[in-house]
Amino acid sequence: MMERDEKKILAVEGLVSGYGKMEVLHGISLSVRRGEIVALIGPNGAGKSTVLKAVAGLLRASSGRVVFLDEEVTNHPTYEIVEKGLAYNPQGRVVFPDMTVQEHLDMGAWTLRHRLEKEKALERVYLLFPWLMERRKRKANQMSGGEQQMLSLARALMTHPRLLLLDEPSLGLSPKWVKTVFEKIIEIKKSGLPCLIVEQKAAMALEYSDYGYVLETGKNRYEGKGDDLLNNPDVRRLYLGG
Numbered sequence: 001m002m003e004r005d006e007k008k009i010l011a012v013e014g015l016v017s018g019y020g021k022m023e024v025l026h027g028i029s030l031s032v033r034r035g036e037i038v039a040l041i042g043p044n045g046a047g048k049s050t051v052l053k054a055v056a057g058l059l060r061a062s063s064g065r066v067v068f069l070d071e072e073v074t075n076h077p078t079y080e081i082v083e084k085g086l087a088y089n090p091q092g093r094v095v096f097p098d099m100t101v102q103e104h105l106d107m108g109a110w111t112l113r114h115r116l117e118k119e120k121a122l123e124r125v126y127l128l129f130p131w132l133m134e135r136r137k138r139k140a141n142q143m144s145g146g147e148q149q150m151l152s153l154a155r156a157l158m159t160h161p162r163l164l165l166l167d168e169p170s171l172g173l174s175p176k177w178v179k180t181v182f183e184k185i186i187e188i189k190k191s192g193l194p195c196l197i198v199e200q201k202a203a204m205a206l207e208y209s210d211y212g213y214v215l216e217t218g219k220n221r222y223e224g225k226g227d228d229l230l231n232n233p234d235v236r237r238l239y240l241g242g
Contacts, residue, residue, distance in 0.1 A: 007034040009163055009194055010055070015064035017054040024050045026218040027064065032163060032196050037189050039205040039226060040198045041239060042215035048198040049091060051215075052165045055196075056088040057081045069162060083111050085162030091171060091198075093148045095155075097141035101132055104140065104151055108158030117160070125154045128187060146177030153184065157193075164188065166197045170204070182208050203240045206230040214239060 010032040018024035024047045032038045040048045053059040055066050057078040066074045073081050082088075095104060105125060112118045126133045129150055140148055149169065156164060169185070170178040178201065185195055186208060199205035206212050209226035214235060222235055229235050 008032070009034050009069060010196065011065070011067040012051065012055060013065045013067070015051070015054055015061055015066065017050060017059050017061045017064075019050075019059070023062070024218050025054065027220075028215065028218065029064075029220060030196075030213045030223070032194050033211075034194055035189065035192055036210035037185065037195045037197065037208060037226075039202075039209035039212040040196065040215065041200075041202040041205055041212060042221070043239065044200075045217070046215040047218040048215055049167050050218075052088065052167050052196070052198055055081075056086060056165060058088075082159060085159075086165065087156040087159050087161035087163070088165045089153055089156040089167065089169065091167040093145065093152050093172075095140040095148050095152055098139055100137050100139055101151060102136040104155045105132075105136075105158050108155035111159045118158075121158050121160050124160075124191075125157055128157070128184065128191075129154050144177075146173050146180065149173060149177065149181060150184070153181075157188070161193065164193055164195045166195055166199075168198055168200060170199060170201050178204070203230065206240075 008031050012028060012030045015025050015028045016023060028051055040051060042048055050059065054061050057076055061074050065072055068084060068086060105122060109118045109121055112121060132154055140151060169181045173181065182204065189195060197205055206226040206229050212226050212229045213220060214222040222229060
């Protein structure tokens with residue numbers, strides 16, 4: 001396994017976790033450095049989403065460590081990890097149909113203690129998603145799937161996080177919105193916010209990523225720079241459809 005200690009913001013070491021008695025992760029290790037996009041790819045059932053949930057404290061780890069911003073947070077309550085600077089955007093555009101755009105963003109700002117912090121967070125989000133300001137009074141059920149995904153992403157950014165976890169951000173979206181989602185992820189990276197992305201569109205994820213990990217049956221299989229994995233004949237044959 002390659003050493004990636006420089007400016008490390010997240011380190012997952014030998015993580016074992018799962019659901020009840022069903023162990024899904026069998027010693028996963030990965031890291032995210034400051035200012036980079038890291039892709040987590042692999043077949044269905046490989047444990048990709050389980051990694052994100054365990055990192056975010058939504059699933060207990062029976063073994064291994066999660067270190068975030070140089071502090072071990074293994075099995076800490078989710079709210080503590082979020083307050084420390086982790087944002088988790090779950091799979092499936094989790095929005096509330098009868099709530100407006102503004103209400104979603106207000107809810108996302110729950111960790112911000114002062115009005116000025118919230119105003120700055122709103123300014124950053126509206127700069128990244130200018131059309132949200134125009135639609136701030138619109139309810140989520142009046143928006144397309146792509147717009148709802150953007151809203152879900154914007155809500156996650158309201159906490160002014162230090163690391164963003166994205167679970168299947170392109171799920172169920174049209175090609176146009178998939179492209180938009182990845183363009184926004186690049187903009188987020190350019191702002192200095194690192195991202196760990198779980199994505200079924202593996203080739204696209206690697207194309208946009210600085211580094212990637214391939215999981216298989218809850219274990220590390222391959223890792224390397226995004227371009228290197230994209231051009232690896234074995235990775236292409238086994239996970240990218242040739």
